[in-house]
Amino acid sequence: MASLGVACRLVLAAGLIVALASPLLAQDGDQVPGADPAMEDVPGSDEEAAEAPPPPNLECHGEHVEGSGTGFLSSQELSEEAAIAAWLEKAKQQDPATSWETAGKAQLSCVKQGLFSKCFAIGVPCHLR
Numbered sequence: 152m153a154s155l156g157v158a159c160r161l162v163l164a165a166g167l168i169v170a171l172a173s174p175l176l177a178q179d180g181d182q183v184p185g186a187d188p189a190m191e192d193v194p195g196s197d198e199e200a201a202e203a204p205p206p207p208n209l210e211c212h213g214e215h216v217e218g219s220g221t222g223f224l225s226s227q228e229l230s231e232e233a234a235i236a237a238w239l240e241k242a243k244q245q246d247p248a249t250s251w252e253t254a255g256k257a258q259l260s261c262v263k264q265g266l267f268s269k270c271f272a273i274g275v276p277c278h279l280r
Contacts (some may be wrong), residue, residue, distance in 0.1 A: 211255045211277035213245035223267035230270040231259060238272035248278035 173233040218241055220233025235251045242249045251257065254274030 154157075208280055209253060209255065209277040211246075211275050212249075213276055215232045215256070215273055216242045216245065216276055217271060217273045218242075219269060223264055223269045225267055227261055227263075227270070228269040230261060230268045234259065234261075234270035234272040238274065242274070243274035246278055247274035249276035250278070253279060255279045269277050 180193040216238055218234055218236070218238030220230055220237060224233065238254075239249070239251060242254070251272070251274070255277045256273070257268060257274035261270050262270045
């Protein structure tokens with residue numbers, strides 16, 4: 152019976168350690184369970200319809216475009232490049248002269264899972280006039 156009491160205490164102690172250590176073990180950029188970074192600040196909302204037009208040296212076409220690489224990569228730099236490449240592939244369908252550097256309202260965000268990351272590129276296809 153004493154071993155059952157010790158086992159219960161060990162299980163409770165392990166659970167308490169995990170619960171207390173979880174916030175300390177989280178890394179910057181770790182994704183909160185149930186949170187989809189692609190859905191944060193969804194582009195094209197009614198609030199954005201009233202925003203100012205693009206700078207006079209840019210001509211923008213179409214709607215916001217989102218691109219992300221395939222899965223989590225071991226390098227954040229490679230994940231960023233994959234997201235931008237995916238964005239560019241989709242954006243060129245709306246504006247063949249666009250580039251990431253001229254994208255309107257461009258956002259690049261990444262989430263981490265341990266040592267791996269996945270990035271999301273969002274922006275409006277634009278090009279210089």
